[in-house]
Amino acid sequence: MASSSPVDAAGLEARARRAYERGRLAAGVRRAWPVVPMAMLSLAGCQRPVFTLVAGAVLAAAAVGLVWRGEAWGRAVVPGLVAGTLPLLLPILVRQLHACPGGSCAGACLVACTVGGLAAGAALGVRAVRLESGRLSYLIAGAVIAGLTGALGCAVSGVAGVVGMAAGVVVASTPVVALSLASRRT
Amino acid sequence: MDREERQRLQQQLVRLAEGDRSAFHPVFVSLWPMLDRFCARLLGNEADGADAAQQALVNVLARAVEFDARREALPWVLGIAANEARTLRRRAGRRREEALDGAAGGDVAATAPTPEDATVARDLEAAAVAALGALSATDARTLALAVGAACDEGPAVPGATFRKRVQRALERLRAAWRARHGEL
Numbered sequence: 629m630a631s632s633s634p635v636d637a638a639g640l641e642a643r644a645r646r647a648y649e650r651g652r653l654a655a656g657v658r659r660a661w662p663v664v665p666m667a668m669l670s671l672a673g674c675q676r677p678v679f680t681l682v683a684g685a686v687l688a689a690a691a692v693g694l695v696w697r698g699e700a701w702g703r704a705v706v707p708g709l710v711a712g713t714l715p716l717l718l719p720i721l722v723r724q725l726h727a728c729p730g731g732s733c734a735g736a737c738l739v740a741c742t743v744g745g746l747a748a749g750a751a752l753g754v755r756a757v758r759l760e761s762g763r764l765s766y767l768i769a770g771a772v773i774a775g776l777t778g779a780l781g782c783a784v785s786g787v788a789g790v791v792g793m794a795a796g797v798v799v800a801s802t803p804v805v806a807l808s809l810a811s812r813r814t
Numbered sequence: 815m816d817r818e819e820r821q822r823l824q825q826q827l828v829r830l831a832e833g834d835r836s837a838f839h840p841v842f843v844s845l846w847p848m849l850d851r852f853c854a855r856l857l858g859n860e861a862d863g864a865d866a867a868q869q870a871l872v873n874v875l876a877r878a879v880e881f882d883a884r885r886e887a888l889p890w891v892l893g894i895a896a897n898e899a900r901t902l903r904r905r906a907g908r909r910r911e912e913a914l915d916g917a918a919g920g921d922v923a924a925t926a927p928t929p930e931d932a933t934v935a936r937d938l939e940a941a942a943v944a945a946l947g948a949l950s951a952t953d954a955r956t957l958a959l960a961v962g963a964a965c966d967e968g969p970a971v972p973g974a975t976f977r978k979r980v981q982r983a984l985e986r987l988r989a990a991w992r993a994r995h996g997e998l
Contacts, residue, residue: 635850635864640871641842647876648830648838655879698833698879 649696656695656702662709663688663777666716670780673720679783687776694769700762704752704770711751711770712777715744715793719784737785738792741778745796748774752797753804767804771797815848815888824887831881841878845871849895856899866902870895941994948990953983 667684671677691709695702718740723733752770756763775794782789815823823844829837849870854863874894881890946954960980971979 635868637846640846640868641839643868644842644872644875645838647872648878651876651879652833696833702833 652696652698653692656692659695659705660688660691663691666709666713666777666780669716669720670783673724674781674783676783680780683776683779683783687773687780690772690776694773700759700766701769703762704766704768705773707752707755708770708773709777711748712774714747715741715774715778715796716781718744719781719789723784734785734788737782738789741782741785741789741793742796744781745775745778745793746800747796748778748793749797749800749802753801756801756804757807763807764805767801771801819844820886820888823891827878827881827887827891828883830875830878831883833879838875841875842871845874845891849874849891852892852895853899856896857903862902862906863899866899867895869902870898873898941991945987945990945994948993949983949986952979953986956980956983957987 663684666687667680670680670684674680691705694705719737722736722740726733749771752767752774756767756770759766775797778793778797779790782793785792823841826837826841826844830841846867849867850864852863853866853870854860857863857866874891877894881887946957949957956976956979959976960983
């Protein structure tokens with residue numbers, strides 16, 4: 629080290645590293661702010677406060693943690709939140725607008741959740757395919773974030789809605805996972 | 815820092831912003847000596863420079879996550895460092911002012927005259943007035959202007975002439991003092 633002053637370089641590096649990690653954590657908190665209005669929407673639209681609060685807290689923690697971790701994991705957070713908006717909004721809209729074909733709102737909401745999940749999974753898959761590296765981690769992180777975001781909306785149709793939405797995300801993004809694994813082997 | 819080093823710093827900072835921890839040490843190693851020199855030059859003092867450089871380095875790395883890959887790394891880093899150096903200089907200036915204020919306040923308390931001191935001061939003042947009384951009106955006026963006692967006006971003669979007059983008036987004052995009280 630070319631410094632002319634008597635500075636404890638190891639101590640300074642440790643201090644700088646802590647500052648760096650704190651900066652990443654703060655960036656995670658800043659990037660996770662959309663979780664708050666999403667959870668409020670879920671609280672207003674689904675009337676399942678306990679589920680909403682738990683899912684919202686897990687989603688916020690996952691978003692902060694992934695941004696802090698960084699690289700492909702962190703890059704997937706915002707796209708995951710955006711992709712998850714569809715399964716979040718669709719079932720709530722179906723219920724609020726009483727767009728229930730055949731008079732069964734539960735069935736319509738389940739379909740909305742599944743369709744929303746499929747769309748979110750496909751959107752994440754398309755984005756992941758374009759990446760040069762870190763596809764798998766991007767997809768896993770994006771699917772977790774999109775799934776949790778969607779779960780906030782699909783709480784309206786209970787466990788079935790959440791499971792349907794999660795299945796949609798997984799089914800639509802699986803081809804990308806397969807592609808990614810295949811390209812790793814070759 | 816040459817062009818190659820700048821490019822390397824740019825790439826390392828982009829990787830660090832992305833969350834690649836393996837870029838941390840190389841960034842630290844290339845930034846620290848540069849910031850140390852930069853801040854020392856800016857503040858004109860190695861010790862203050864080292865303090866500012868350390869804080870600047872910590873700030874740069876704390877904000878590394880915000881670094882935009884489209885920007886140039888070096889001006890971004892130096893901007894943060896210059897800001898830190900300015901802050902340190904301002905803070906040091908404020909501390910000096912507070913210290914001076916404190917010292918002035920302390921002096922007032924410490925130099926509060928005792929009755930004996932007051933008596934001595936009164937005697938000295940009376941002696942000085944008596945010695946001044948022995949001078950001509952012109953000399954007394956010149957000395958009053960020189961010590962700023964006659965602040966309503968300045969000397970009516972050129973500076974060099976005035977300085978000469980002050981010198982002569984002081985010589986005569988010393989002579990008058992010696993005639994009354996002996997050598998100081």
